[in-house]
Every structure is written in C-alpha cells, then in structure tokens.
Amino acid sequence: VKWTDMHRLADRVHLEELVKIGILRGNVEEMLKVHLGAVFMPHGLGHLLGIDVHDVGGYPE
Numbered sequence: 001v002k003w004t005d006m007h008r009l010a011d012r013v014h015l016e017e018l019v020k021i022g023i024l025r026g027n028v029e030e031m032l033k034v035h036l037g038a039v040f041m042p043h044g045l046g047h048l049l050g051i052d053v054h055d056v057g058g059y060p061e
Contacts, residue, residue, distance in 0.1 A: 007044055010041070012028065014040055015031050015036065015037050
C-alpha cells in the first residue's frame, strides 16, 4: 500500500464521517476535488508520528 493512498483514504473517511454527523453537507467526491479535507486535516496523515513532517517536493508517481 502506498502512503499517499493511505492519506487519501483517511481524507475520504474524515469527510464521510463529517457528512454523517451533520457538520458538512454535500457530495464527498466534490469535497475531495476541492481539497476540503485539508481544512480539517491540514497536515499529512503521518505528521503526528513525525513522518513527512518537513519533507518537500510532493509525491512523484
């Protein structure tokens, strides 16, 4: 499993749960397209573990 796939999955799950409990309304796919998840999770998935904390350059395929 790629780390970026795990981050994207976490982003999706966060948004789905925020919709489920009524904090957000709308289509999760559209929210993902505009990166709305970054409002609630501004750092990468591993940030609190010290993973990818200050790495630069993105994630080339």
